[in-house]
Amino acid sequence: MDEIDLAQEAEARFTRQALARHKAQAQAETPLVEGGARVCRDCHEVIPWARLRIDPRIVRCVDCQEAYERRR
Ligand SMILES: [Zn+2]
Structure with a gap:
């Protein structure tokens, strides 16, 4: 795994976490x-x-x- 793969993996993880957080909040706090x-x-x-x-x-x-x- 080179540096670009690592960066892409980190970004994908960040996006997933942000989406999950957003979804949880949107459901609880409409x-x-x-x-x-x-x-x-x-x-x-x-x-x-x-x-x-x-x-x-x-x-x-x-x-x-x-x-x-x-x-x-
Ligand atoms: Zn009030």
């Missing part, structure tokens, strides 16, 4: 939309646009996200 607005998955409060702009993957309000992270 954004909740009510009335055209993104709302918190836990308390259904509308998530402020400013918060979504910081991280579009956010699916909870600040309070629920903190509670969720403490539970993990």
Whole structure:
């Protein structure tokens, strides 16, 4: 196995891991939309646009996200 093979193998492994991570997260953390607005998955409060702009993957309000992270 030469250097190019090693690089390709490393890249393939990285891609597989990234895809698996993305898939797992997408299943667990589907954004909740009510009335055209993104709302918190836990308390259904509308998530402020400013918060979504910081991280579009956010699916909870600040309070629920903190509670969720403490539970993990
Ligand atoms: Zn909430």
